[in-house]
Amino acid sequence: MIEIKGLRKTYRAKGRRDREVVAVDGVDLTVGEGDVFGVLGRSGAGKSTLLRCVNMLERPDEGSVSVGGVELTALNRRRLRLARHGIGMIHQHFALLSSRTVAGNVAFALEVTGVSRAERRTRVAELLELVGLDGRADAYPSQLSGGQKQRVGIARALAARPKVLLSDEATSALDPETTDSILRLLLDLNRRLGLTVLLITHEMTVVKRICRSAAVMRDGRFVESGAVADLLHQPGSELARDLFPLDAPVSVPGQTVVDVTVGGEDADVPLLSEVSRRLDIDVQVLAGSVETLAAGRAGRWRLALPGDGAAAIHYLRSRGASVSTPPVDSLSAGSPAAGSFSAGSPAAGSFSAGSPAAGSFSAGSPAAGSFSAGSPAVSTPEEPS
Ligand SMILES: Nc1ncnc2c1ncn2[C@@H]1O[C@H](COP(=O)(O)OP(=O)(O)OP(=O)(O)O)[C@@H](O)[C@H]1O
Numbered sequence: 001m002i003e004i005k006g007l008r009k010t011y012r013a014k015g016r017r018d019r020e021v022v023a024v025d026g027v028d029l030t031v032g033e034g035d036v037f038g039v040l041g042r043s044g045a046g047k048s049t050l051l052r053c054v055n056m057l058e059r060p061d062e063g064s065v066s067v068g069g070v071e072l073t074a075l076n077r078r079r080l081r082l083a084r085h086g087i088g089m090i091h092q093h094f095a096l097l098s099s100r101t102v103a104g105n106v107a108f109a110l111e112v113t114g115v116s117r118a119e120r121r122t123r124v125a126e127l128l129e130l131v132g133l134d135g136r137a138d139a140y141p142s143q144l145s146g147g148q149k150q151r152v153g154i155a156r157a158l159a160a161r162p163k164v165l166l167s168d169e170a171t172s173a174l175d176p177e178t179t180d181s182i183l184r185l186l187l188d189l190n191r192r193l194g195l196t197v198l199l200i201t202h203e204m205t206v207v208k209r210i211c212r213s214a215a216v217m218r219d220g221r222f223v224e225s226g227a228v229a230d231l232l233h234q235p236g237s238e239l240a241r242d243l244f245p246l247d248a249p250v251s252v253p254g255q256t257v258v259d260v261t262v263g264g265e266d267a268d269v270p271l272l273s274e275v276s277r278r279l280d281i282d283v284q285v286l287a288g289s290v291e292t293l294a295a296g297r298a299g300r301w302r303l304a305l306p307g308d309g310a311a312a313i314h315y316l317r318s319r320g321a322s323v324s325t326p327p328v329d330s331l332s333a334g335s336p337a338a339g340s341f342s343a344g345s346p347a348a349g350s351f352s353a354g355s356p357a358a359g360s361f362s363a364g365s366p367a368a369g370s371f372s373a374g375s376p377a378v379s380t381p382e383e384p385s
C-alpha cells in the first residue's frame with residue numbers, strides 16, 4: 001500500500017549556509033495493505049520528516065514514494081491534492097480549529113473537497129459515531145478532554161475515506177488510559193475499514209498494542225525493519241530489547257547466561273519446565289515475561305543454565321526458540337542487579353552452580369523479584385477489563 005525507495009531529505013540549517021542536516025538518509029519502506037506499521041526512534045532521528053514525505057508535505061530530494069500504486073513524486077500540484085485525499089493524518093497536538101465546533105472541525109475536511117452541505121452533515125454524523133463522539137457535535141475543542149480532541153482529529157482525518165492513515169505521535173500527549181482507548185479505536189478502524197496505518201512513536205505500548213510491523217530509525221536510517229514477530233527473534237534487535245527489557249546480569253559464575261525468545265504458539269508451551277524436566281537441570285529465570293502483542297504471543301527470558309548450557313540450548317532451539325548470548329551493553333553497569341554479581345564481590349562467591357546458596361539469589365536483586373526467597377507470593381490473575 002505504501003512503497004518507499006531510497007528516500008532522502010536534507011535540510012539546510014538556517015543561518016549557516018554550508019551546513020546541511022540529512023533528516024532522512026536513504027530509507028526503504030514497504031507497508032502492506034491493512035498493516036499497522038510503527039516507526040520508532042529517538043528525537044531527531046527523522047521520523048516526522050519521513051512521515052511528511054509520505055503525503056508530500058515535504059518533497060523528498062531523492063527516492064520514490066508510492067501510495068496505493070500511485071507514484072506521488074511524479075504528480076503535479078492538482079493531482080497531488082487529489083491523491084492526498086486518500087491519505088489521512090493525525091497529530092500529537094490534534095491541530096483543531098478552536099473557533100469551530102467538533103462538527104465544524106470534521107466538516108472542514110469535507111468543505112475543501114467540495115462535498116455538498118447535506119452530504120457533509122450526514123458524513124460528519126457518521127464519522128462522529130465512528131470515533132465515539134456522537135452527542136458532542138456542538139462542543140468546542142476547549143470543552144473536550146485530550147482523548148476527545150484526538151477523536152475529533154481522527155474523525156477529520158477519515159472524512160475523505162482515506163485508505164491510509166498517518167499518525168505522528170498521536171498518543172504522546174495523552175495519559176496511559178486515554179492512550180489505550182485511542183489505540184483501541186485505531187485498531188478497530190484498521191480492522192473495520194481495512195485502513196493501513198503508518199505511525200511514528202516513542203512509546204513501546206503503542207508497538208505492543210497495535211503494530212504488526214515496525215522499524216527502528218536512527219540518524220535518518222532504518223537500523224532494523226520488518227514484522228514485529230520476526231524482529232523479536234533477531235539477535236541484537238533493539239526492538240526486542242525495548243519491548244522486553246531484560247534487566248539482569250549477563251554473566252553468572254559457573255553458569256551460562258542466555259537470552260531466549262519464543263513466539264506464536266511456542267510462547268504458550270511450558271518450555272522452561274519442559275527443558276528442566278527432560279534434562280534434569282535447574283533453569284533459573286533472571287528476567288523475562290510472556291506477553292500478548294498485536295503481533296501475537298511472544299516471550300523473552302534471560303536464563304542461567306548450569307555449566308556450559310549446551311544441551312539445554314540445543315533443546316530450546318529444537319523447540320523453536322531463538323537463543324543468543326546477552327549483549328554486553330545490556331548489563332547497565334552499576335545497576336543494583338548487576339552490581340551484586342560482579343566477579344570478586346562477596347555475593348558472587350555464594351552463587352556457584354548447585355550450591356545451596358543459589359536459592360538466595362534474588363535477595364535484594366530487583367531483577368529476580370518474583371522468585372524471592374522461600375515463600376513466593378501467588379495470586380489469581382484479574383479478569384481483563
Ligand atoms: N524544517 C526543517 N528545517 C531544518 N531542519 C529540520 C526541519 N525539520 C526537521 N529538521 C531536522 O531534521 C532532523 C530530523 O527531524 P525530525 O523532526 O524528522 O525528527 P523526529 O524523529 O521526528 O524527532 P522528534 O521525535 O523530536 O519529533 C532533525 O535534526 C531536525 O532538526
Ligand SMILES: [Mg+2]
Pocket residue numbers: 047048049
Ligand atoms: Mg517528530
